[in-house]
Amino acid sequence: MSKKRRLVYNGHYGVAGEEAQCLWCGRLTTEHAFVVNPGGTPVLKCCCEGHYELTEEFIERDSRIRPIFYVVIGALCLASALSMWLEFSPVWSSLPLVGIAAAILVWPRVLPRYEYYLPLGLVRTRKVVRVIACALLAFSLVVTAARFGLIPG
Numbered sequence: 351m352s353k354k355r356r357l358v359y360n361g362h363y364g365v366a367g368e369e370a371q372c373l374w375c376g377r378l379t380t381e382h383a384f385v386v387n388p389g390g391t392p393v394l395k396c397c398c399e400g401h402y403e404l405t406e407e408f409i410e411r412d413s414r415i416r417p418i419f420y421v422v423i424g425a426l427c428l429a430s431a432l433s434m435w436l437e438f439s440p441v442w443s444s445l446p447l448v449g450i451a452a453a454i455l456v457w458p459r460v461l462p463r464y465e466y467y468l469p470l471g472l473v474r475t476r477k478v479v480r481v482i483a484c485a486l487l488a489f490s491l492v493v494t495a496a497r498f499g500l501i502p503g
């Protein structure tokens with residue numbers, strides 16, 4: 351059996367010496383005392399107790415709000431699709447996009463799996479998502495303003 355595959359977990363403990371990124375800050379760490387998903391692959395762990403607690407809190411809140419977030423985004427996507435499907439694009443057709451951008455700005459947790467946060471860590475990934483949402487919001491607001499004749503289109 352290869353040594354790599356022999357992951358033996360003991361409660362929240364990972365494999366000693368195994369290097370991975372901290373889920374919270376993205377820093378490489380060999381720390382193995384703060385595993386978020388004992389026994390899971392890939393191992394999601396944190397570099398210190400502080401980051402472990404923040405990550406636990408994040409996941410706890412995330413699992414409560416995520417369903418609501420998806421319902422909101424789903425409804426807005428539906429409204430957006432409906433407005434495009436209508437023969438005459440209504441003036442409000444860009445409003446769902448404003449809503450989507452605003453929702454992501456408030457709740458920048460669009461990634462469906464926690465391991466997707468690993469390359470940058472939770473903190474920086476959220477910042478990047480927020481920057482993109484900001485740009486999208488600005489763009490959709492300009493489009494909306496033009497639609498309503500507030501600025502020349």
Ligand SMILES: [Zn+2]
Nearest residue numbers: 372375397401
């Ligand atoms: Zn960390």
